[in-house]
Amino acid sequence: MSKKNLTQPYKALVIGSGGAIGAAWLAAFNADPLCLQQASVSRSLGPAADGTIPCFDLADPLSIAAHADRVRADGPYDIIVDATGTLYIDGIGPEKSLAGLQHAHLLRAFEINTIGPALVLKHFAPLLAPGRSLYAKLSARVGSIGDNRKGGWYGYRASKAAMNMLLQTAALELQRKQPQLMLVALQPGTVNSRLSAPFQANVEHLLEPDQSVAGMLRVLQELEPVSGAQFVDYQGQPIPW
Numbered sequence: 652m653s654k655k656n657l658t659q660p661y662k663a664l665v666i667g668s669g670g671a672i673g674a675a676w677l678a679a680f681n682a683d684p685l686c687l688q689q690a691s692v693s694r695s696l697g698p699a700a701d702g703t704i705p706c707f708d709l710a711d712p713l714s715i716a717a718h719a720d721r722v723r724a725d726g727p728y729d730i731i732v733d734a735t736g737t738l739y740i741d742g743i744g745p746e747k748s749l750a751g752l753q754h755a756h757l758l759r760a761f762e763i764n765t766i767g768p769a770l771v772l773k774h775f776a777p778l779l780a781p782g783r784s785l786y787a788k789l790s791a792r793v794g795s796i797g798d799n800r801k802g803g804w805y806g807y808r809a810s811k812a813a814m815n816m817l818l819q820t821a822a823l824e825l826q827r828k829q830p831q832l833m834l835v836a837l838q839p840g841t842v843n844s845r846l847s848a849p850f851q852a853n854v855e856h857l858l859e860p861d862q863s864v865a866g867m868l869r870v871l872q873e874l875e876p877v878s879g880a881q882f883v884d885y886q887g888q889p890i891p892w
Contacts, residue, residue: 656785656833656872661729662688664722664778666771669695671844672789673734675860679868690722709735709767719774727780730871733771733788736764736814738807745804752805760806765813772821783831785871788818790836790882797891815882815892822880831876838884839863858885 663680667673668691680689694707704721705714738745740759746752768788776786793804794811815836822834840858858866866885874881882890 667735669693675864764810
């Protein structure tokens with residue numbers, strides 16, 4: 652018989668809680684009577700008044716480590732959700748062609764969507780509770796190499812695909828000591844937010860943030876441990892890597 656996740660009292664941590672989806676994750680945990688503790692990390696929290704903890708910044712490794720130390724005492728956490736990442740880089744949207752590629756733009760895309768989240772994983776995964784715990788990273792269907800049928804969006808696709816590879820590699824390592832640990836790349840669907848606004852015209856199923864999170868939470872509750880990471884959408888459908 653399968654065993655549902657998060658059906659006993661648990662602690663949750665949301666990284667990137669200042670964004671539309673991250674805020675909806677935090678609200679969902681706050682509304683769940685089984686969630687005993689809801690911790691969060693976000694740029695919107697700002698630096699500590701005494702300067703001991705810098706503002707959270709995916710491009711600043713020291714800030715990532717400092718915020719992991721800040722929330723350590725409230726753990727260990729049964730679920731950690733990393734809702735960080737961006738579609739726009741310094742105000743510029745995804746490239747549609749090879750001709751649009753820019754060196755600095757690509758570097759920045761990987762810094763925010765790949766390197767920063769990888770360091771978040773490095774510092775926050777040790778805060779997970781032993782046993783059957785969850786680390787969920789928001790990904791994107793366009794980060795799937797196997798599902799790429801339209802091309803375009805070079806930097807965003809590549810940086811998300813690279814993050815997926817890092818998540819898979821970390822899962823294989825961490826599960827050697829903690830076989831019940833689940834690392835999951837989650838596709839939230841197209842969510843109604845400021846960043847998605849220019850791309851909503853042809854979207855058949857536009858989701859509000861709370862709808863997306865409700866779907867992803869149901870998916871996480873039903874997942875079973877497997878070897879390596881899992882890549883699924885908000886409806887529970889597997890996505891090819």
